[in-house]
Amino acid sequence: MKTSIATLFMLLALTGMQLKAQTTKKQILRVDYTTSPGSPKLLEIIRLQIKDPVLLQKTVNLIDKYKYYFTLNVNLQTSESVFKLDSVTKVEKVKVVGNGEYGFRNKDNGYLCNENFMSSNYTIKGSVKDLQWEIKEDTLTLGGYKCVKATLKQMPDVIVWFTPDIPVSSGPYMFHGLPGLVMKMQNNFEETIATRVAYQGDVNVFNTDVENIMAKSKSTKIVSLSEIVVAKSNFMRMIESKTSKD
Numbered sequence: 001m002k003t004s005i006a007t008l009f010m011l012l013a014l015t016g017m018q019l020k021a022q023t024t025k026k027q028i029l030r031v032d033y034t035t036s037p038g039s040p041k042l043l044e045i046i047r048l049q050i051k052d053p054v055l056l057q058k059t060v061n062l063i064d065k066y067k068y069y070f071t072l073n074v075n076l077q078t079s080e081s082v083f084k085l086d087s088v089t090k091v092e093k094v095k096v097v098g099n100g101e102y103g104f105r106n107k108d109n110g111y112l113c114n115e116n117f118m119s120s121n122y123t124i125k126g127s128v129k130d131l132q133w134e135i136k137e138d139t140l141t142l143g144g145y146k147c148v149k150a151t152l153k154q155m156p157d158v159i160v161w162f163t164p165d166i167p168v169s170s171g172p173y174m175f176h177g178l179p180g181l182v183m184k185m186q187n188n189f190e191e192t193i194a195t196r197v198a199y200q201g202d203v204n205v206f207n208t209d210v211e212n213i214m215a216k217s218k219s220t221k222i223v224s225l226s227e228i229v230v231a232k233s234n235f236m237r238m239i240e241s242k243t244s245k246d
Helices: 002-025 040-049 053-065 203-217 225-245
Strands: 028-036 067-075 081-089 098-105 110-117 120-127 133-142 145-152 155-163 181-186 191-200 221-223
Touching (some): 040 225, 067 098, 081 203, 098 203, 110 225, 120 225, 145 181, 155 225
Parallel strands (some): 120 221
Antiparallel strands (some): 028 067, 028 191, 081 098, 145 155, 181 191
């Protein structure tokens, strides 16, 4: 009888450990993203500038090799998320106008997004609730997930594809607030695609990343989303005007 009780106790203990492991395993959603400076818009401008087909192809190939690698970690209990740059594959002779460094979404739906643009570094600060998304009817499949297209009213050049199959209202940079994980984002300057989606349980690493980002953000210039939209729109108009004159 004592043996049976002991065996039962061990089984219950093991079951408890398994349940705890399963719960811990899904505390953090991790998404790997790859960003390329070869956005459809920039490639279109390059094609207008370079008439030699051989040189054009070489240029496009070089740009395609230039990559930024990011990780998005989402705390499934608090809805906080951390987006950070892990590494860069640079290519000689290829110059980029800017790149993202990190992003953070807090439990109150506030966001920070740090980036470099035209040799300046700044942090965009705002609220997810102020992002005005328009969900379209277009769909496509990315990584085995059915995705839906959406555009952002405040940033007309932004197009994202999110998947309701992963009901996490997060994405790269500051692109949050949709009814599903953002799997792809493109704007005038870059294209970002999710390459891997997984679950993990190390909340301590997540909390450390949050602390590091909050510390970094204190030493950078804080700007509004509207300020950056104006700056980037003006820059793009300048490039398009120069291209048309050439």
